[in-house]
Amino acid sequence: MSDSIDELFEAYRDYGRTAYLGEALSITDHMLQTAEAAERDGAPPALVAAALLHDVAYLLRRPADGAGDPDLDGRHAEIGFAFLSRRFVAAVAGPVGLHVAAKRYLCAVDPGYRAALSAASIRTLEVQGGPFDPAEVRAFEALPHARDAVRLRRWDDQGKVPGAPTPDLEHFRPILEAHLLGRAS
Numbered sequence: 001m002s003d004s005i006d007e008l009f010e011a012y013r014d015y016g017r018t019a020y021l022g023e024a025l026s027i028t029d030h031m032l033q034t035a036e037a038a039e040r041d042g043a044p045p046a047l048v049a050a051a052l053l054h055d056v057a058y059l060l061r062r063p064a065d066g067a068g069d070p071d072l073d074g075r076h077a078e079i080g081f082a083f084l085s086r087r088f089v090a091a092v093a094g095p096v097g098l099h100v101a102a103k104r105y106l107c108a109v110d111p112g113y114r115a116a117l118s119a120a121s122i123r124t125l126e127v128q129g130g131p132f133d134p135a136e137v138r139a140f141e142a143l144p145h146a147r148d149a150v151r152l153r154r155w156d157d158q159g160k161v162p163g164a165p166t167p168d169l170e171h172f173r174p175i176l177e178a179h180l181l182g183r184a185s
C-alpha cells in the first residue's frame with residue numbers, strides 16, 4: 001500500500017467492507033464506529049485518527065475470513081504500529097501499537113471489563129497473552145501513550161454495533177492528512 005490516503009481508503013472500501021473480525025459487522029464499519037465514538041467523546045484529533053486506523057493490520061494482511069488467524073490476532077497491534085509509525089505522527093501510531101496491550105491491562109485492573117467483552121474479543125484474548133500480571137500492569141502504565149491506548153480500547157469495544165450509523169470515511173480525511181509525518185502543524 002502506498003502512502004496516500006486515497007489508497008488507504010480504497011482498502012477500507014474494498015476488502016474492509018467485506019471482511020469481519022468475528023463480529024457481526026465489517027472491519028471498516030467497526031473502525032468507523034470506533035472513530036465516531038472517539039469523536040463523540042471529545043478525543044483530540046490525533047486520537048480520532050488512531051481510532052479510525054487501529055485495526056489497519058487486517059487491511060494490510062487481508063486474512064481470508066477476517067479474524068481467525070491467531071498469529072495476526074496476536075500481532076495486529078504491532079503490525080499496525082509498524083505501518084503507521086512510518087506515515088503518521090507518534091500520537092496516532094503510539095496508541096494503535098498499544099491497543100491490544102490496553103485490553104490485557106483493562107482485563108487485569110477493571111473487574112467489569114472482561115465480563116463485557118464480545119465473544120470474539122474473549123477468544124482472541126488468549127492468543128494475545130491473557131490479562132497482565134501486576135508487574136506488567138505497572139510497566140504498561142509507565143509507557144508513553146498508555147492512557148490514550150486505554151481510551152482507544154474502550155471506543156474499540158463500543159464500535160461493534162451492527163448497522164449503527166457513522167460518518168463516512170471522507171469525514172475523517174482532514175484529520176488523517178493533518179497528522180501525516182512532516183505535515184503536522
Ligand SMILES: [Fe+2]
Pocket residue numbers: 030054055156
Ligand atoms: Fe478493533
